[in-house]
Amino acid sequence: MTFRTVLSVMRADDSDQDVRTAATLCDEIGAALSVLIIGFAARPPISAGIDELYAPGHEGRAWKIGMLDRRCREIDGLTTDMVRLEKRVREIETLLGAMHLRCEVNTHYGDQDSVGDAVRQRALYADLTIIGPLLLGDRDLALSVIDGSLAETGKPLLVVPKGAKATLCPRHVLVGWDWRVEAFRAVREATRLLSRSKEVRVVMSDRGAACNGNRDPGAEIADYLARHGVRVTVDRMPSVGPSLDAVLARHAADASADMIVMGAHGYRGLRQRIFGGATRWIPEKLPLPLFLAR
Numbered sequence: 001m002t003f004r005t006v007l008s009v010m011r012a013d014d015s016d017q018d019v020r021t022a023a024t025l026c027d028e029i030g031a032a033l034s035v036l037i038i039g040f041a042a043r044p045p046i047s048a049g050i051d052e053l054y055a056p057g058h059e060g061r062a063w064k065i066g067m068l069d070r071r072c073r074e075i076d077g078l079t080t081d082m083v084r085l086e087k088r089v090r091e092i093e094t095l096l097g098a099m100h101l102r103c104e105v106n107t108h109y110g111d112q113d114s115v116g117d118a119v120r121q122r123a124l125y126a127d128l129t130i131i132g133p134l135l136l137g138d139r140d141l142a143l144s145v146i147d148g149s150l151a152e153t154g155k156p157l158l159v160v161p162k163g164a165k166a167t168l169c170p171r172h173v174l175v176g177w178d179w180r181v182e183a184f185r186a187v188r189e190a191t192r193l194l195s196r197s198k199e200v201r202v203v204m205s206d207r208g209a210a211c212n213g214n215r216d217p218g219a220e221i222a223d224y225l226a227r228h229g230v231r232v233t234v235d236r237m238p239s240v241g242p243s244l245d246a247v248l249a250r251h252a253a254d255a256s257a258d259m260i261v262m263g264a265h266g267y268r269g270l271r272q273r274i275f276g277g278a279t280r281w282i283p284e285k286l287p288l289p290l291f292l293a294r
Contacts, residue, residue: 002192003168005032007126009119009135009145012039012088012107016095018132021160023101025130025168032102035092036122038141039085039109041078085109112140119148123155133162150264156189156293157264163287170258170289173197176248177204177221182263186293187221190261193291195229203235203251252288264292 008022019035026033089105096103108118123129129149135142136159150157160166173194177183187194194200202225204218218234225232237247252260 001127001189003029003031003127005034005126005128007034007036007119007123007129007149008132009036009038009122009129009141011134011138011141012037012085014134014138016092018130018134019092019095021132021166022130023096023099023103025158025166026101027099029168031127032104033096034122034126035096035103035105036119037085037088037092037105037107038115038118039081039088039107041081041109041111081109112144115141115144116148116152119145120152123149123153126155128156128158130158130160132160132166133164136161150292150294154185154294156186156291159290159292161287161290164289165258166289167258168193169196171198172255172257173200174248174252174255174257174260175200175202175221176260176262177202177218178263179204180263180265182265182294184221184263186261186263186291187225189293190291191225191228191230193259194225194261197230199233199255200225200230201233201235201251201255201257203237203248205237257288259289259291261291264294 006022006026008019010016010018019033022035023033025031085107089107092105093103096105106122108115110118119129129145131142131145135145146157149155158166158168170193173190175183175187175190175194177187202218202221204221218236222232222234235251248260248262251257
């Protein structure tokens with residue numbers, strides 16, 4: 001598909017590194033940028049309503065004065081947070097305006113539990129969400145963004161780890177293919193990128209032969225991509241031996257890949273790939289942009 005609007009999510013107290021990355025990608029393909037700035041309350045929410053001051057058992061004057069004082073401090077803190085958030089909006093708008101980029105900047109202020117829904121509301125009106133290195137470093141926020149965009153809207157996600165050279169015009173792309181519907185959706189969403197690439201290598205297991213009758217393994221996906229003007233090479237890996245992750249990593253290095261495209265099935269496995277565990281190979285071992293769909 002064509003990406004006309006790209007979503008970038010950032011914390012209000014983070015630098016603008018991820019927004020700059022997203023802006024550069026938007027400029028590369030002529031897309032508009034939607035920025036969502038997340039502000040987290042530095043203090044607990046206001047603890048009591050005014051009616052509580054007059055509740056039975058709370059009749060002491062000193063207690064009421066103390067409660068009113070705490071509420072005043074909480075209100076002052078909320079006001080300070082909102083002022084900082086609005087200041088950050090102006091800074092990002094100035095940055096993007098200087099880049100002559102079509103953009104919109106929105107904010108969300110609340111707790112961690114509310115972030116996923118806020119992201120979902122913005123991701124619904126975007127074609128692609130980008131998670132940059134700074135956001136990846138904030139595990140809880142990044143997981144909320146993944147939930148709100150990839151899981152809740154079905155829109156694709158581009159993960160750009162630290163050290164990766166981000167591009168939406170990749171020359172060499174590796175596709176992890178396993179016949180699942182998530183893999184096909186990833187290919188479908190990335191078709192426009194793939195059609196502009198110089199080389200696309202589809203890496204797949206030879207176990208798919210049994211599922212395709214007399215068809216040569218990989219023939220269907222190769223034919224599908226060829227009809228979209230994609231130049232495809234199919235690499236078959238044995239069904240026994242190194243894991244798919246290890247094979248993809250080796251093939252990506254051999255092919256000097258600019259991006260990996262794959263389906264995001266298995267939420268636990270996805271979290272391990274990106275945030276930790278034995279299969280954390282994208283950010284640490286192979287810093288390449290990862291295009292995901294489900």
